[in-house]
Amino acid sequence: MHWMIEFLLFVILIVAALVGLTVRNLLAAAVILTIFSFLTAAIMVSLGAIDVAFTEAVVGAGAVGVFSIVAILMTSRKSRD
Amino acid sequence: MSTTNTELCSKESSMMAPTESPIVHLASRGISPVILLVGMYVFFHGHYSPGGGFQGGVLLAAAILLLRLSLGTSLSQPVMPSWITLRLSALGALIFAGIGLLSILLGGNFLDYHYLPMPWLEPAYLRYYGILLVEVGVTITVMTTLVAIYDDLLGC
Numbered sequence: 001m002h003w004m005i006e007f008l009l010f011v012i013l014i015v016a017a018l019v020g021l022t023v024r025n026l027l028a029a030a031v032i033l034t035i036f037s038f039l040t041a042a043i044m045v046s047l048g049a050i051d052v053a054f055t056e057a058v059v060g061a062g063a064v065g066v067f068s069i070v071a072i073l074m075t076s077r078k079s080r081d
Numbered sequence: 082m083s084t085t086n087t088e089l090c091s092k093e094s095s096m097m098a099p100t101e102s103p104i105v106h107l108a109s110r111g112i113s114p115v116i117l118l119v120g121m122y123v124f125f126h127g128h129y130s131p132g133g134g135f136q137g138g139v140l141l142a143a144a145i146l147l148l149r150l151s152l153g154t155s156l157s158q159p160v161m162p163s164w165i166t167l168r169l170s171a172l173g174a175l176i177f178a179g180i181g182l183l184s185i186l187l188g189g190n191f192l193d194y195h196y197l198p199m200p201w202l203e204p205a206y207l208r209y210y211g212i213l214l215v216e217v218g219v220t221i222t223v224m225t226t227l228v229a230i231y232d233d234l235l236g237c
Contacts, residue, residue, distance in 0.1 A: 050131040054123075058136050062143040063227055066150060070234050
């Protein structure tokens with residue numbers, strides 16, 4: 001049962017990483033990056049490292065998300081490469 | 082560089098300050114004190130549960146950054162003014178290094194709480210309050226530095 005939850009978390013983590021790399025809208029990419037961070041925190045909880053998970057959730061889904069959204073607001077919204 | 086910065090600043094402040102959505106304003110104003118309360122809880126329970134100065138400081142900064150992002154920089158000045166951030170950050174670093182150097186001056190190692198000048202406390206409680214004082218410095222520094230990074234990123 002436990003390994004099934006962890007496997008599901010890993011699958012959603014890889015899917016979120018691939019979607020975040022391929023999406024054209026940069027704001028959506030920043031939001032998917034925070035989802036990636038939050039899933040990493042959930043995997044850390046399932047591994048038993050509560051403190052690492054807490055730091056990852058707070059920093060990855062809180063501060064880094066805000067800073068990347070502000071950085072995107074100062075540039076263009078779409079990726080052009 | 083400075084001219085483009087000021088142009089960007091004025092454009093940003095006119096673009097970002099009025100979100101004009103009362104739902105966003107009301108929700109961020111309601112959620113922000115709750116995040117502040119959770120941050121204080123995490124900070125004060127950092128000795129014996131997951132959490133501590135860094136996490137509590139980032140949570141406190143997240144509450145202020147939510148107000149900065151939703152209300153705009155000028156309307157959220159009463160919560161934490163922009164001119165005070167770097168000074169509070171220096172104050173927190175001074176608290177951390179001051180406690181460490183104080184224990185060096187009184188005969189111990191760096192951050193050796195056993196030598197702090199509070200003789201009315203037992204040694205266990207001396208270490209408890211020494212760690213709490215150091216965590217106060219870490220929390221103030223982390224919170225104000227993140228807000229200062231946000232203000233500097235917008236250039237306002």
